[in-house]
Amino acid sequence: MDIFLAGIMQGSKVELAIHPQDWREPIKQLLARRLCGASVYCHYSQHPNSVGYELPRIRQTLADGLARAGRCDLLVAWLPSASMGTAIEMYEAWRGGAIVLAVGPLSANWIVRAYSDAVFADLTELEAFLAGPELAKLARAKGKELR
Secondary structure, three states: OEEEEEEOOOOOOOOOOOOOOOOHHHHHHHHHHHOOOOEEEEHHHHOOOHHHOOHHHHHHHHHHHHHHHHHOOEEEEEOOOOOHHHHHHHHHHHHOOOEEEEEOOOOOOHHHHHHOOEEEOOHHHHHHHHHOOHHHHHHHHOOOOOO
16 A cells, blocks of 8 residues: 655745654554555655755655655645645545545645545544554545555
8 A cells, every 4th residue: 555644844834944744753653553564655754855945846846746645545644734735635645546534623624624534633543543444444445455
């Protein structure tokens, strides 16, 4: 199973800065525990200094990330607040037939509601979901295979 790890980076920051990215490792570890053998792609890990990229490289990096999101089997989105990039990644993953799981308080947000198969308040809820039978049901419904 190919997993795309999505989540807030710049959010609504007006300066050239990003939100803390300390959420990524706990989610990677959770996925490794619950979905053994899955391949997790983290765009930030591939582009940790992307906030300083110039426009041509920004467009190339966005295009690559969106293409990967569109091809994944499962997208996990970390959304403590709104993120335009994550919204596009979620849409592309949903459009490509992926399972889309969102984590954060935005359960009333239209994008989250429209393009998520499930929304969790926190990582504890996400882990409980991954440990139960619901992910397998979603995977079967979407023609995905859990390994």
